[in-house]
Amino acid sequence: MGSMSWIHWVIVLGIVALLFGGRGKLSSIMGDAAKGIKAFKDGLKDESSSEVADNKAKSALPRTEAEAEELRKS
Structure with a gap:
């Protein structure tokens, strides 16, 4: 009981x-995870910046x- x-x-x-x-398996796994997170953030940034530009263009007075x-x- 006391031992595993x-x-x-x-x-x-x-x-x-x-x-x-x-050699470096853990660091490569973490590097891949970091690349995935960065790509996700870049995707969100691109999407939101294009929406902001569209909204500014539509809200501008002629x-x-x-x-x-x-x-x-x-």
């Missing part, structure tokens, strides 16, 4: 091998009669 069973040791050794086995007509069409 053999299956617990297998799981612990598997986790240790996954984390520290090979300076000429041609601009007023163009805003009415859209």
Whole structure:
């Protein structure tokens, strides 16, 4: 009861091998995760900046009669 069973040791050794086995596996996994997060943030930034630009263009007051007509069409 006081010690861990053999299956617990297998799981612990598997986790240790996954984390520290090979050269730079953990750092490459974390690097891939960081790249994914950065790509996600860039995607959100691109989407929101285009929406802001569209909203600014639509909310701007027309300076000429041609601009007023163009805003009415859209």
